[in-house]
Amino acid sequence: MAALRRALLAKGAHRALAGTLASSCLADRSLWDRLHAQPHPGKVPTFDWFFGYEEIQGLLLPLLRDAQAAHPLRVLDVGCGTSNLCTGLYTQSSHPVDVLGVDFSPVAVAHMNRLLEGSQGQAPLCPGHPASRLRFTQADALNLKPVADSGSFQLVLDKGTWDAVARAGLPRADQLLSECLRVLSPKGTLIQFSDEDPDVRLPCLEQRSLGRTVTMQELGPFRGITYFAYLVKGSH
Structure with a gap:
């Protein structure tokens, strides 16, 4: 995961921690707790692996428009960390959304709740x-x-959550996918964002997506790296 290591160093994480996260078991919660506890660079209150909301809003907003049978549209971000993906959807979407960000790191969740509610002189998110x-x-x-x-x-x-979980073994990644598909509505869409090559990811998703349609869109390059959006859609 070259993109993850690069993002860690861009964040200014201590080199020892960056090396641990980039080369060891990324499913270890304590590692992420330690990373999320570090100060964010500059005055930016969020930090994104790969890319942020701004780079992919052109992909997400049409999906929101096409799914307006649900008011508001329910969105789940698994492994949200301290990304601006949830906050971007909440503050920028002109379509009503009900967004839930989940993460196993209490440090990340506490940080995002402080950002949502307003703290340290910052106004609550609108x-x-x-x-x-x-x-x-x-x-x-x-x-x-x-x-x-x-x-x-x-x-x-x-x-990037699949990418991190898969470092602890494909059975765990399969369980993650199974849970994502379980909570997804029959006509809903799961999007995995990753830098993993389509020749590897697409066959894996097609075999495990329970008859849903799997497609791919190329994203970027962002900071010299090409990413992919893997879309798993309901077939009925």
């Missing part, structure tokens, strides 16, 4: 639509039953 909602909660993406009912989300986002 929704782009008066009916929009945003929540952050601690949860294990491999077991979403405590926070998400089956078929309850029209859009599920996974930005």
